[in-house]
Amino acid sequence: MLIANATLADGRRRDVRVEGERIAAVERRLSADGDETTIDAAGKLLLPGMIDAHVHFREPGFPHKETWASGSRAAAAGGVTTVVDQPNTQPPTVTGEAFDEKATCATGSLVDFGINGGVTSDWRSDELFDRPLFALGEVFLADSTGKLGIDADLFAESVAAATGHGVPVTVHAEDATRFDASAEDRADADAWSAFRTPEAERAAVERACEVGRAAGAQLHIAHTSTPEGIDVASEAGMTCEVTPHHLLLSRDDLDDLGTLGRMNPPLRSEHRREEVYERVVDGTVDLIATDHAPHTREEKDAGIWDAPSGVPGVETALPLLLAEAHAGRLDYERVRDLTATNPAAVFDLPRKGRVEVGRDADLVLVDPDTTREIRGEELATDCGWTPFEGWGGVFPEWTMVRGETVYERTDGEERFGTAIGENVRSRQ
Numbered sequence: 001m002l003i004a005n006a007t008l009a010d011g012r013r014r015d016v017r018v019e020g021e022r023i024a025a026v027e028r029r030l031s032a033d034g035d036e037t038t039i040d041a042a043g044k045l046l047l048p049g050m051i052d053a054h055v056h057f058r059e060p061g062f063p064h065k066e067t068w069a070s071g072s073r074a075a076a077a078g079g080v081t082t083v084v085d086q087p088n089t090q091p092p093t094v095t096g097e098a099f100d101e102k103a104t105c106a107t108g109s110l111v112d113f114g115i116n117g118g119v120t121s122d123w124r125s126d127e128l129f130d131r132p133l134f135a136l137g138e139v140f141l142a143d144s145t146g147k148l149g150i151d152a153d154l155f156a157e158s159v160a161a162a163t164g165h166g167v168p169v170t171v172h173a174e175d176a177t178r179f180d181a182s183a184e185d186r187a188d189a190d191a192w193s194a195f196r197t198p199e200a201e202r203a204a205v206e207r208a209c210e211v212g213r214a215a216g217a218q219l220h221i222a223h224t225s226t227p228e229g230i231d232v233a234s235e236a237g238m239t240c241e242v243t244p245h246h247l248l249l250s251r252d253d254l255d256d257l258g259t260l261g262r263m264n265p266p267l268r269s270e271h272r273r274e275e276v277y278e279r280v281v282d283g284t285v286d287l288i289a290t291d292h293a294p295h296t297r298e299e300k301d302a303g304i305w306d307a308p309s310g311v312p313g314v315e316t317a318l319p320l321l322l323a324e325a326h327a328g329r330l331d332y333e334r335v336r337d338l339t340a341t342n343p344a345a346v347f348d349l350p351r352k353g354r355v356e357v358g359r360d361a362d363l364v365l366v367d368p369d370t371t372r373e374i375r376g377e378e379l380a381t382d383c384g385w386t387p388f389e390g391w392g393g394v395f396p397e398w399t400m401v402r403g404e405t406v407y408e409r410t411d412g413e414e415r416f417g418t419a420i421g422e423n424v425r426s427r428q
Helices: 068-077 096-108 125-129 152-164 181-185 191-195 198-215 227-235 244-248 251-261 270-282 317-326 332-346
Strands: 002-007 013-019 022-027 038-040 045-048 050-055 080-085 112-115 136-140 169-172 219-221 239-242 363-366 396-401 404-410 413-416
Touching: 002 045, 002 363, 045 332, 050 068, 050 317, 050 332, 068 080, 068 096, 068 396, 068 404, 068 413, 080 396, 096 112, 096 125, 125 152, 136 152, 152 169, 152 198, 169 198, 181 191, 198 219, 198 227, 219 227, 227 239, 227 270, 239 270, 244 270, 244 317, 270 332, 317 332
Parallel strands: 002 038, 050 080, 080 112, 136 169, 169 219, 219 239
Antiparallel strands: 002 013, 013 022, 045 363, 363 396, 396 404, 404 413
């Protein structure tokens, strides 16, 4: 395939040739061979596919919320070409047998994937480290969906073990001792944010970084929601991610969102959201990951203390960021780095993350000037709702994984490819 006249994130106009699974050439002008398909990408933006380092595809255990088939369709429709699934499924991914069961489920994925291993009191580290594990984590320092929270000693033990095996560690950093019990008397939508305090995140990030430094580990802090947490991680030399919902939504939105806006960590004040955004722009934040955590509307239709935590996001993250870039609040190079180049570097994926010769042909083509309204009922995710209902997004027209088209949208009609996803650690 030859993609002609494409504009890259840095503004250069290039032709890109794809041969097999890889990018074979990136030049100012390439001559088309008689046997290859040519796509005229004039006026279009060509990006490396997003690497979403944090999803919950819910399978095995909760296929009514999401499956690998539906979740990966949502990923492809959103320009995500690699996903990393977290361990709080059922059974939790804390043994070799559970890893193998999830790997079987993942054969239904349209996009490439990684599988994280979890930590509990009965985890089997030797079995997990014997598998093609993407990372250890999300290691929970406080209970969240799945109740995999662990104590300080087990956390230190798991970090040391992973570091000894050369496996990255991703941390869900909240300190339950810093939660505000006085909020439990409230029933309004903001009570959850009041309960799981900003101080709980900052304290947990500090503790995690101390353990990481002692073990000589390079930790990655998941879904940092506060400027304080981001700064602690950065100053300690650790990496961190921010979700689209913590970047773009705040406690001011909870009156409209209700329990659809409950997640862990929760939404923060508008002032803190603005400071998080500043750190995304200036490079302090390493990457954007979605924490795609779907639940059904029926499950979310409960009181604030009973509704499950989590929101979908894998299909809307890149479109929302591209809309921010179109509005001038981010630049396209920063979007590329946050979603592809930096995740590939942080998690050692040398074939991913760039439009360069020799890299996997994980490519996304968008019209940067065409915005589409986000409607939950039109999304590919099984849960059928979004906290960004009515927002504008710049959606892909075409998504490719290792040279195979997995998504196309033409004249409003969508077409999905087949399940070709592979475990990225098995390919290295």
